[in-house]
């Protein structure tokens with residue numbers, strides 16, 4: 001893939017790597033604006049998967065034969081590559097492959113939370129959490145007797161950091177926060193939250209589902225104890241995600257799932273555990289997907305994550321500007337000129353988000369409609385559903401123009 005040396009992305013060259021963007025429905029070319037749900041997969045990543053099955057496919061760590069050895073080495077190295085991608089200097093000792101962000105959340109909540117939380121303890125999280133985090137901590141708290149407390153989100157979509165300072169106390173065992181809200185686009189001050197956690201000897205968990213794909217991430221600079229993200233939102237395959245955890249924490253934690261691969265020695269009475277990350281990867285893992293995720297990290301790093309971030313920001317800014325032309329459209333989250341992830345959720349007065357997305361679909365424009373797995377946040381803002389347009393490396397301002405024109409048509413249709 002060719003990129004220019006300029007500050008901006010060579011979007012035309014990037015688009016050539018994504019043939020799916022050429023698809024047409026009813027004669028209209030696809031405008032894919034549902035990237036916060038799942039991004040598209042570039043040819044080098046698709047080729048990595050295909051090559052794996054053509055040339056290397058075998059189970060890992062179990063065969064002494066050549067294919068198994070090649071698959072094992074590639075899969076292991078993929079862990080190091082993803083650790084590097086998020087700035088984890090411990091390599092594979094700090095990077096577990098999961099199925100997705102949700103599984104990373106559950107892994108920590110079950111392995112760490114079930115044994116470490118109890119009555120009187122608090123898990124401090126935010127009102128803008130994705131259900132992957134919110135429901136997980138809520139249910140683990142019910143089982144352990146701990147309390148979950150929520151840092152307030154103000155009307156502008158920012159965290160109330162004074163409230164955070166009140167909630168994070170010596171009773172707090174875990175501070176769990178989303179890095180970029182998948183509904184508001186807010187980029188949270190996660191380093192500050194991690195520091196607050198640390199000041200009170202609590203651990204921190206950062207949900208990186210929307211940040212790892214869209215901005216440079218350095219978990220060590222951030223000070224996070226855990227950081228989880230999904231492959232399918234960062235130009236990688238489905239079925240694979242990552243959990244970063246500080247080496248000493250992962251080494252101490254109990255396994256999440258039991259079975260093959262995660263053991264060192266088994267008797268009829270007991271078992272001992274393999275080293276990290278294999279201790280947390282029971283059974284045959286998603287080998288092809290893990291290897292292809294490393295290819296996705298290469299692809300994004302070739303483009304440059306600073307450029308990706310700038311492109312996201314510019315498109316979000318442009319979308320905010322265009323949507324501001326309508327006084328019956330409410331946009332949620334930080335306003336124009338403020339730092340923001342590359343997504344915009346909005347409500348068109350008198351048009352339900354589902355109706356809107358159906359009309360947009362008639363124009364071959366793919367957006368998301370619903371509560372985006374942040375139902376309590378939607379309740380807080382008094383809406384049942386919003387429409388969300390989310391951008392990635394291949395999106396353009398003219399696609400946003402197409403979106404805005406189609407929204408205008410929908411407004412008139414339902415007026």
Ligand SMILES: Cc1ncc(COP(=O)(O)O)c(C=O)c1O
Nearest residue numbers: 100101102130132182207209230
């Ligand atoms: C902020 C955030 N957290 C967690 C998730 C869950 O990701 P996955 O479904 O890949 O586990 C998402 C997905 O939309 C998300 O946007």
